[in-house]
Every structure is written in C-alpha cells, then in structure tokens.
Amino acid sequence: MHSEWVSKINAAVSGANAEHVAAGEFGDDTVFVAPEKILDVCKFLYSAEGLEFNVLQVITGCDYQDRIEVSYILASFINNLELILKVKLPKASKDATPEIESVCSVWKAANFQERECYDMVGVIFKNHPDLRRLLCPQDWEGWPLRKDYQVQKEYAGMEVYPAHKINTADIYFGEKLKSSAADPKKFSYSWKKPEFYPEGAQPTTETTTEGE
C-alpha cells in the first residue's frame, strides 16, 4: 500500500524523492519525502483521488544528533487510511533551527501543531500565520524536547529546578537497593541519576551508600 502511494507521490510531485521505509517485524511503515517539497506533497495527498488525506492528526519533531525528523501524521476519514509522512531536516550546528514550509494552507489544524513543534523542538515553519511558542512562555529559552536540552538557570527571577526540589534521597535509595541486590544487573529503579547536580544538591557521603 505504501509503495503504491510513494509511486503516486513521485509521479505527481517532481523532486519529491518519496521513499518508502518498511517497518521491521512490528510497527508502522513510513514515507520520507524531500523537505523542500513538503507543501506540494501535502497538497497532493489532500486532494489525490483514492487517498484524500483530509485530516491532519499530528505534526511533531524528533531530535537526533545531526538532524531533526519532522513527522506529519495524516489520516483519511473518507477512505479510512493512515500515513506517517516524514522529512529529514539537517542541523547545521547544535543550536541551529532548521526551516521548513508551513502546511497551514492545506489543513488549518497545522496552525497549533506547528506552533507546538516550533516550541518543543525548534523547527521554524516558514509562512506560518502566527508562529509563537504555545506551551512554554514566550520568553523561554531553548527547545525542550531536543536531546541536549539544558534547562535555563533562572526564569523571571525564579530559580528553575532548585536544589531543594531534587529528590536525591530517592536516587540514592535506588542505588542502595541496587548495590545490595543479589544480581545488580537485573535490578532497575525509576529514579535516574541526574547528569549534573545544581549547586547545593551535591550528594554527601551520608546519603551515598557505596561500600556499605
């Protein structure tokens, strides 16, 4: 089914370079297209006979080291179809914000979805009517759903992630249980050791249980 759609897209939109990525044993198939042709591809999928993806479900981004993959999940309520359409946006540097054409002109639902995607992973949607942050405050810094995101130290005069709110006791309780388990490899606990400790939250020898 997907490979058929891919050939339709390639025939209708020149330069779309649509590519079918089959799922493994489980999961869903995806279709990758060239980012510069996304608007044309979406317009085609919206109106193409036999497809008619009339509902945009999600626009979301996923951060990888060198690129951001933006997924457009489309659904057809007329033909009962579902498609995960993806584009790869290369990141020039760590903090770069890649750009892509907005699809607001095809589905109005894209307005909020693109704003959320911009807010969370820092993808700029060109020609968007109102590209502002949606869930975070307007003056928030950084892109929270990127993998290398570090929260800002202070916001509006308030300390973000203050030391006294970090539950070090839980973390070290988990480590204590792990070290005392018969087979530490099989033991898991929910509290992750933070990669960095804000000042004041440094573990003290009393809370650590190493060598006990």
Added chain:
Amino acid sequence: MADTNLETKWIGDGADLEKIKSDLLTLNMGPQHPATHGVLRVEIQTDSEIVATARPHLGYLHRCMEKHSENLEFRQVIPYVDRMDYLAAMNMEHGYCLTVEKMLDVEIPRRAEYIRVMVAELQRVASHLMFFGVYAIDLGAFSPFLYAFQDREQILRIFEELSGARLLYNYIWIGGVWNDMTDDHLRRIGALVDDIEEKMKKYHALVGENHIFVGRTSNVGIMDKDYCYQYGGTGAVLRGAGVDWDLRKKRPYSIYEEFDFDVPVGEGTKGTLGDAWDRYWVRVREINESIKIIRQCLEGIEEGPIMGKVKKILKLPEGEVYMRTECPRGELGYHLISDGGKTPYRLKVKSSCFTHTSMLPEVAEGQMIADFVATIGSIDIVLGEVDR
C-alpha cells in the same frame, strides 16, 4: 464560523451599526475561570457583548509529560499518561498499552481484554456523566451536577476497589490488567449500569429537553463537517456534525469488533446540524451505547489469566508506531519512536482536546460571550490533556 447575519440577529434590521459599535475591549477569560474547565486562558476582544476575536493561551498545566517519558521505562510511563486526561484515565492507559503492545509479540488473555473494555466503557460513562453535570453548571443549572456526581461515584467506587485509586488508576498494564475482577464486581457493575440507564432517561428529560437549555445550546457554536475535517476534530464534535465516525467501528482495536453497538450521530434535532445541543445529545446517547457494550462484556467474560507473558525488562524493537483509540473526548493517538532501548526515544501524544481548543477562535467570532461559554463547555476539554 462567524454568523454572517450577526448584526440582524442581535441588533435588529435597519439599525445604524456604525453608531452602535463601540471600541474593542480586551478581556482575559481565565486561567482561573469556572467556565474554562481548568486553566485555559482565552484572550477575547469584545465589542460590547459580542466576541470579536478569541485567542486561547495554553500551557498553564504543561507538565512536560513527553519529556519525562523519554527517561522512563515503558511501564513507568503509564502513571504519567493517567495524568493527562484525569477524567478518563482508563482510556488513556488503554491507548498507551495498546501502542506498546503493537510493537511486542504478546498475546493478551481474553479475560484481560474483556476487563479492559469494560473499564474503558465504564470510564466513558463516568466521563460523559461528568460532562453532563459540568455543562449544566456552565449554563446555570446546578443540581444536574450533583445527580451526575452521585452516579459517577458508583463507578469510581468500583475502580477504587479494583485499582486502589479513584482517579489515576495505573490499572491497565502492558500485557493485561493489574488486578482481577471478582464475581461480586461483575454483579455490581451489572446493577449500576441498569441504574444509570434508567436515571439518564430522567436526567435527559430534565436537562436536555429543558426549554432554557435548548435555547442556550441550539444554533450555538456550530461546527459542521468540513470545519471538523479542516481542524481535525474528532469524537463527539465530529459525530455531532453528523459524521458516522467511531474508531471502535472503523478501525477496531482490542476486541471491539465482537460487540454490537450503534454510533450515535447528530441530526440537528433542535437547531442546526453540528451545534452544541447535537454534541450534548451524542454524548448522552453514547452512555447508552457504552452500557450496551458493558452488558455484552458481562455476558461474554471468560475465566482465565489476566496477564500475558511479557519480559520483565521490556525492550521494544527499533521502529515507530502510531496508534489511535477512541476516548470519551475524541481520538487519542500515541506516536512512539523506539531506538531499541528500555525507554521511548520519543513519545508524542495526539490529544483531541488540544485539537478542539484550536477550533475555538474561528467559532467564537461573532458569538455572544455567554454563547462562547456554552461552546467551550460543549467541546468538553480537559486541560490536562491539552497541555500534557
């Protein structure tokens, strides 16, 4: 959609509009406003009583659930998805577990499937009862809220005995359910659905057919079919617009294909197709359809285990999956990307409430403020799911 005949509708024919028009006044509705169902802030510009523009501001309940889940093992995400739509936590869990199970080679025992469907449908009844009560409050009737809460209480009591919690259950687990239902539970569920079905008839006659209620909701907040498609509206909003679309029928998941039930759609009984009254009427009839499913579950439930064989340390194969389920408020989708590890690489939640909130600005234009309140109430949003 703006009512094009607004002026004639509210001001009357022949009035000199330029004289009547006043300066626009900016008002903040919310975030602490009883009619916004939580912490939604809508910045509205009003021309006297008429809304000129409305801009929703989200994020007051943003708890970074998607970011948190990247650091949690697959099982540990379940309590977090509970907290999205806290009025329909069972449906949230059901959707999430189905998403993970789609990536796993695991067979769910029949008894667990029946229990899942039963709790999901009970939760739908509870959620719609909540809508019924709260919507009546929005429109100025207080007592239906108390009636609805009494009945919802019966359901919550069953859930409390099953899971130990009244709102946030962590009951449906990957591979099955946590706790088994006893025969006593089944008997009581049978009794309570009979009770609720009987009472809903009375309640609907009391509220839905009430002259004032009809006056406040008919021809208000009209969202037609094309409008819903453009914005991706689903659930009772789409069905209220007369579209026969229910994922339980169209893309059956779990064991829904075995049940016999109808999909209620709006017919424009009291006004225009797709108005607030139609959405209310769809939800009230959905309670009866859910009760039908629960009755069939009670008849068909089989003895057996309640947990399938799932590895203790759960690792999903590399790949991605998108799974949609029908929740009380609309379609809930989980887009899960796995890199083969113990935690999701990325978990995106497609929330119907989020989508429906984005439908508000266009429908608000040209409404009276009181009608706007009726519109917000009729799409039945929960801000926990909007902001996640």
